[in-house]
Structure formats: structure tokens, C-alpha cells
Amino acid sequence: MNSKKIIGNAWVYGDNIDTDILAPGPYMKASLAELAAHCMEAIDTSFACQVKKGDIVIAGDAFGIGSSREQAAQALVELGVAAVVAKSFARIFYRNSLNLGLPVLFCPDIENVDKGDEIEVNPETGVVTNHTKQQTFQCEPIPPELMTIVNAGGLMPYLKSKFAKENKSG
Amino acid sequence: MSINSPQTLAQKIIAKASGKQHVVPGEIVTCQLDLVLMHDSSGPRRVKSRLEDLGAKVFDPSKIVLVSDHFVPATDPESAEILALTRRWAQDNLVNHFYDMQGICHVMLPQQGHLKPGMFLVGGDSHSPTGGAFATFMVGIGATEMTGALATGEIWIKVPETIRINWSGELPDGCSAKDIMLFLCKKLGMNNNYKVMEFGGETVRAMSMFERMVLCNMSAELGGKTGIIEADETTTEWIKSTGQAVDIDALDWQSDNKAKYEAVYHFNASDLVPQVAAPHSPENTDNVDVFSDVTVHQAYIGACTGAKLSDLHMAARVLKGQKVAQGTRLLIAPASVKTTEMAAKDGTLSLLTEAGAIMLPTGCGACAGMGAGAIANGENCISSTSRNFKGRMGSPDSNVYLASPYTVAASAIAGKIADPRLFLTNQP
């Protein structure tokens, strides 16, 4: 399974990054790629064009608050974001992310991270390391029940193998 | 905790849905779904290919309610395609409870008598907590999870803690459930994650189902997992009025007397004054008079939160015999076709249009920035909807203020944000 390390550069945002910031309503009819190109533009126009595969988003409270639109998490996945570490998450966003295979970690204590810092995330132990600042934070690990889904790459691949097994045995 | 320890209403419903006597907060259980709600934006267009990919069929077409409300009526070829796909999917999957352009999903569900106390449901929309007004446990989920729910008829859930919010005293004239919720967004903040918000007390008991729906609807803005209200005669009377039978145990869906809440709050409704939330968050709420300098370009009465029959009645009480100000436009999008029909019958519609209101089609419309009524750069809109995030109703540099239908109507007349108590007339 993919217990490979998640290491990337940080993009740092504050509290209440809502689903309209992540997936702006006016682009909801557009393709995922186009929608993702407008991700965060209401607060940071550089994000969508400069974020690199493997980068990590660090944020404050209530990340992903608002609508149930899965595109909020999908846009981040599309742009290559490898993990989100926030003080807290809105619940639908949290579930959506894990269902899409995007590791998201509650980290109430995280602080002192600057844009570009090198961050390492271990979703199973909940340890987040800021290599640039040489600081370590203990976050809430993702529960094992849910880690199975994340490791499978999300709920769809997970269900797919489950159905395939059932069909074989049935 | 013993097997007989008291439970909250939410715990009782989760216990029943997971085939247990008793559940405790923190426990992860698998629940059977009594009903699944989907709409055109998050529904078939998102789940169709996923289900095909899985090689799975829907678990039970009779337990699915599908509503087209987000992209109606189609404004361009893309939305028309989405609607066409929604219709084909309903047909192909034998989904009979398909309400096509009949109203907003959270209003259609109760209007058509789908909600009964004790049910466990999911909806593909973040305002799914609205259903909790009927003593159900209803949560919102995203599209991938919806695929799983449709394929398996079940969903995992971590049993949540419940926060009890009691209101006593009489709501002053000109205040409504919307003012209560804006007040609570400020008071309790928007980060009550994973908690169930249970509303009670004499003020809530005295409320109509329409108003109770607003409390549960905006539990989403409090960040809660869902909102819930215990069943009483008002609940069962509503169900009867839809032509549905009332289950014999309907009134049993209550929290136990000694149930353990994570927190209990008490507020007095008679102290409330009309509330307004400033851009760009529902928690930026203050008393209406703080905003009396704000020019209003657009006043919008719409959405599941703020365009039910009761909301149109509130607006009409303010607009009766008045005119919308020069330079301000008042747009009204009733929450369902039936709402429009009732408002036409009882004379409300003509009061609204005589005052200069522009009637828009039923649907989510401008609430989600998908339909008619978008706002331009630098414009201010006061709206009876539930969310005022940056860019939600149009340009990223527009401003949305949230308020009750009373206050939206009063502001339309004044051309500035205004206290509705200055304009109230008797019930039309």
C-alpha cells in the first residue's frame, strides 16, 4: 500500500477557506481542469498557476466550510496537492477528501509555517514535520477504518475491489 | 456507559438505523438508509459514470428522491445538458420520486411528505440538515460518498455529540427564525464541527414547520453535522396535511430526559432584534441598525432558507402598499411551484408585484450563483439566503448581506439596509 512519505512545500492560508474559494460557483459547470484553474483565486491568484505536484496546504480553522460540492477537494487533487493540514475541517469536506484519497489532517497546534517551507506529513501516525523550521507537530492520525479508503486511493477504487471480490465469491 | 443510559434524539435514530439498542458518541457504526436525496448539480451527473464504473445498480429506486433545482430553468447549453442527463438517469434507474423543476430539494422533501420522525437519511447537499426539523437525522454528503450510498444503501458514521439550544420567550414582531440563526452564527461561531444542533424550548415549539426548517437548514452555517428538532403535534399535523399516514410511534422521537449533551445553551427570543450578516461570512452578524448606511443594489428573496410560503408572507407584510426604491431591484424566486400557487391564491403574489418585485423562476437561482440574479463588481445585495461567502452570488468583488425576508423587503423599499419594524403591516 502507499505508505510512502508525503513531502512537499507549504501553501499557507488562514481560517474559513470555504468551498466557494476552492471551487467558485460561477465555474461549477466548467470542466474540472478549468474549475481548478480558479481554485483560491478570490484570495490568492498565484495558487492555481504556481502550485506544484506534491505541495501541501496548511490552513487554520474550518477548512472547506460551506457547500457539499466535492469539486472543492477535487480541485486540490487536480492541482496535485498531496495533503491538507488544518486546525480543523468542515465535516463534508473532510469526508469528501478522504473519499477522494486526499489525506487531510486535523492539527490544532500547527503554527509558524511560512509559504514554501518543506513539510512532511505522515497520515497514519499524525506526525507533521516542518523541515525548514525543524519543528514537529503531533496531529490527529487518520483513523485506521478511513486509512483503508485513503490507501486504496479513495472510496471508488476501494468499493471497486470490494465489489470485485464479492462478485468472485458470490 | 450502560445499555440503558439516556440518549439524545440523534443517538436514538442512529441506533435504530444501525440495528442497535444504544450508541455512544465517538463510536463508528454503519447505518441503513431510509431515504436518499439528490439534486441535478451533485446527483446523476456526478454519480452516473461512477456507478457504471463500479458495475453497481442503485440499492432501491423507491428510496431515492431526485430534484432538479440548481440549473433550472436551463440558462445555456451546458445546464440544459445537465438537466437532460438528470432526466434520462431518473428514467433509466426507475426513480419515480423525481421532481423536475418543481422546487428546491430541501423544500420538496417535506412538501411531498417524504419526511417522518425517526428516519435516517443522506442528501447530496450541505443544507440537508433541513430535514431534521421533522425529527429525522439527515446529513449532507459529497458525490463519491453518494455513489457508495446508492450502491450499498448504507453509510458509516461516527456517532456525534449533541449541543442543545433552548429558546424561550416570544419572538418580537419583525423577527424570525432567520434572525435567530444569524444571531447564533455570531454567538456560537461557524465551527461546531461534527456536532448535532438540537433546537428546543417554547419559542421553537411555537414555530411553524417552515420556521423550524430554517433553524435546521442553517445548522450547516454553524458548521454542525446536522440540526434536529423533537417531534410534536406540529410535526404530525404537517405530515397529515401532505396526505401521508402518521406512524404510531411518531411522537416518541424525543431526547431522553437525562440525555447527555456536550453543551446546553439558553437564549431569550424576546430580546432579539432583526439581524444582518455582513460580507463575507454569516458570523459577521450584528443588529440591523449598524448597517443603515449600506446602499442596496439588489434585494433577493430566494432559496430553501428564505423563499417558502411563510417567507413570502413576511415580505408581503412589509411591502404592502409600498414601492421598491429607485435604483434598487427586488428579485423573488419562490422555493417551489406550489409556493407560487399558494401565494397566488392567497393574494400574496399581487402584493409583491404591485410593490415592484420581479418574480423569478423557482429554483436555487442566484443563491448559488448558478441562475438568474448574479451581481456585479462593487454591488451590494441583501438576501434571504443562507450564505454570503465571497463571490457566491456573482463577481468576487460583490457584497452579500444576509437577513430575514422582512429585512430584505424593508431594505428594498428604503434602498438601504433598513429595519423592517418600521414598515410592518398586518397579515395580508
Ligand code: SF4
Ligand atoms: S437554495 Fe441555495 S442553499 Fe438551498 S439548496 Fe439551493 S443552492 Fe443550496
